Amino acid sequence: MANDNMIVKQLSVFLENKTGRLNHVAEILGKEGINMTAFSVADNSDFGILRVIVHEPERAAKILRDHLFAVSLTDVICLKISNKAGSLSSVLSILEKEDIYIEYMYAFSEGDDANVVIRPDKFEECLAALKKNNIVMWNREQIV
Amino acid sequence: MIWNETVECMDRQRLRDLQSVRLKRVVERVYHNCEPYRKRMQEAGVSPSDINGIEDIAKLPFTSKQDLRDYYPYGLLSSPLSEIVRIHASSGTTGKPIVVGLTRNDLSVWSEVGARCLTAFGLGKNDTVQVAYGYGLFTGGLGAHAAVENIGGTVIPISSGNTQKQILMMRDLGAKALACTPSYAMYLAEAMEASGYPREDFQLRVGVFGAEPWTEEMRRTIEAKLNIKAYDIYGLTEIMGPGVGYECECQHGTHLNEDHFFPEIVDPETGEPLPEGSHGELVFTTLTKEGMPLIRFRTHDLTALHYEKCKCGRTLVRMDKIMGRCDDMLIIRGVNVFPSQIESVLCEAEEFEPHFFITVDRVNNTDTFEVKVEVKPEYYKDDMKGMLELKKSITHKIQNVIGIMPDVKLVEPRSIERSEGKVKRVLDKRVFKN
Ligand SMILES: [Zn+2]
Numbered sequence: 001m002a003n004d005n006m007i008v009k010q011l012s013v014f015l016e017n018k019t020g021r022l023n024h025v026a027e028i029l030g031k032e033g034i035n036m037t038a039f040s041v042a043d044n045s046d047f048g049i050l051r052v053i054v055h056e057p058e059r060a061a062k063i064l065r066d067h068l069f070a071v072s073l074t075d076v077i078c079l080k081i082s083n084k085a086g087s088l089s090s091v092l093s094i095l096e097k098e099d100i101y102i103e104y105m106y107a108f109s110e111g112d113d114a115n116v117v118i119r120p121d122k123f124e125e126c127l128a129a130l131k132k133n134n135i136v137m138w139n140r141e142q143i144v
Numbered sequence: 145m146i147w148n149e150t151v152e153c154m155d156r157q158r159l160r161d162l163q164s165v166r167l168k169r170v171v172e173r174v175y176h177n178c179e180p181y182r183k184r185m186q187e188a189g190v191s192p193s194d195i196n197g198i199e200d201i202a203k204l205p206f207t208s209k210q211d212l213r214d215y216y217p218y219g220l221l222s223s224p225l226s227e228i229v230r231i232h233a234s235s236g237t238t239g240k241p242i243v244v245g246l247t248r249n250d251l252s253v254w255s256e257v258g259a260r261c262l263t264a265f266g267l268g269k270n271d272t273v274q275v276a277y278g279y280g281l282f283t284g285g286l287g288a289h290a291a292v293e294n295i296g297g298t299v300i301p302i303s304s305g306n307t308q309k310q311i312l313m314m315r316d317l318g319a320k321a322l323a324c325t326p327s328y329a330m331y332l333a334e335a336m337e338a339s340g341y342p343r344e345d346f347q348l349r350v351g352v353f354g355a356e357p358w359t360e361e362m363r364r365t366i367e368a369k370l371n372i373k374a375y376d377i378y379g380l381t382e383i384m385g386p387g388v389g390y391e392c393e394c395q396h397g398t399h400l401n402e403d404h405f406f407p408e409i410v411d412p413e414t415g416e417p418l419p420e421g422s423h424g425e426l427v428f429t430t431l432t433k434e435g436m437p438l439i440r441f442r443t444h445d446l447t448a449l450h451y452e453k454c455k456c457g458r459t460l461v462r463m464d465k466i467m468g469r470c471d472d473m474l475i476i477r478g479v480n481v482f483p484s485q486i487e488s489v490l491c492e493a494e495e496f497e498p499h500f501f502i503t504v505d506r507v508n509n510t511d512t513f514e515v516k517v518e519v520k521p522e523y524y525k526d527d528m529k530g531m532l533e534l535k536k537s538i539t540h541k542i543q544n545v546i547g548i549m550p551d552v553k554l555v556e557p558r559s560i561e562r563s564e565g566k567v568k569r570v571l572d573k574r575v576f577k578n
Binding site for chain 1: 519525554556559
């Protein structure tokens, strides 16, 4: 894939819905000096899936597996858009036009920028559409 | 291989004659040496002279587990304490333990029946057997130990627990067989995988598993994980520990050593003997025991017996796998539920570990029924919909087998406790509410 570097590996961690589990993950990663750049939790009444963006996903996955967590690595794309009204909507419109479906997304903002993690169903098409429209993406090395 | 062909392949009529002689003898023994038995027979209007053969056995009153508690510790002995050389006990989940006393002759019968089992599993004097049943009051360790010595094999009397040492010994001493509970075998299999030693380092080929009910699926799982042949050895503390019955190479039911332990199947509700082949509660009479003979002891185990000669050549009766215990059985929303049913569903579903934990409670006068299960690590996905579908599919599979809908909870890997002994897989909170 030409745009390989733009595909970011996200950690997906299965968590039971009980207090302290999320904190436990954060503690383990913190002790190893791994910073969680972004995260989100999708949950229902008994379990959740923690999704985390980190600098060294493979190392983080191994550390968590050693602590018996169920961890998988999932491909996602990280976008950088301006932190103002309407900018997210314009990106989504681009993808919608290309018939690209987003399984899930989460966002975090810092100052003038907003960062959006998306999991599209068609990666090639999604990357092409974003590039064509000059949307800025993070490459793997930019994540710290 | 057959250890005692004379008995194990005996013509059934001759076997009945032998059982008749032995029954008369044991009834005389308890009547004259054990007050509670004499009283109970008198109340039932039966005397030893009414027992002329094995066909008269149904005239005798039953003995229950409760009797063993009521006459704790020595009230049911039919030998003076001076003749008792060994005590065993089972912990009993409620109240007093159950204590049994064995004479020197009882121990020799035990090692005889134990030898029949190990020989049927293909073990002999050249084999090393790692006995990982607990040694002590529990009958498993010392029972299996005596059986190995009797066939002239080499015992590693390691007892239960200390899994890393188990793996090391098994590897370094070249154990051919492992004797333990099937749930510990599962645990050990996982630990061996994790240890990183290649399978070629081990000579293990036979499993001698018993002391708790296990399913056909569990057998397949253990056989695949450990790459061995797994055999059932049946026993119960009250009757004789491991050695009451065993599987032959046909694995077509468990042969019972009925020249020593006479089995009947009765209706668990009414106590009426049931016709050959029926499912019901297993009842044992110890025909040769001296220390603490039990007459028509109700085991609470549910099974069926088959009398046709086995392909292995043995004529000894074959017992189906124990379906469950009347005690283990949970009644949830009016439906009978056996934990072993859930285990067999999990063993068949490739995405799930065979471990589970059931919690039953009563909320607003309705029983709640929660089953915690673990998805195998490689099947956890970053896909909420997929995970929910996995949960739904296992919910339906369990519901199909037991008839009521469980509330399935997916839990994190290895969060359900792995047991090193007997498994505790049920918490019934309703008992605290009555
Ligand atoms: Zn057979």
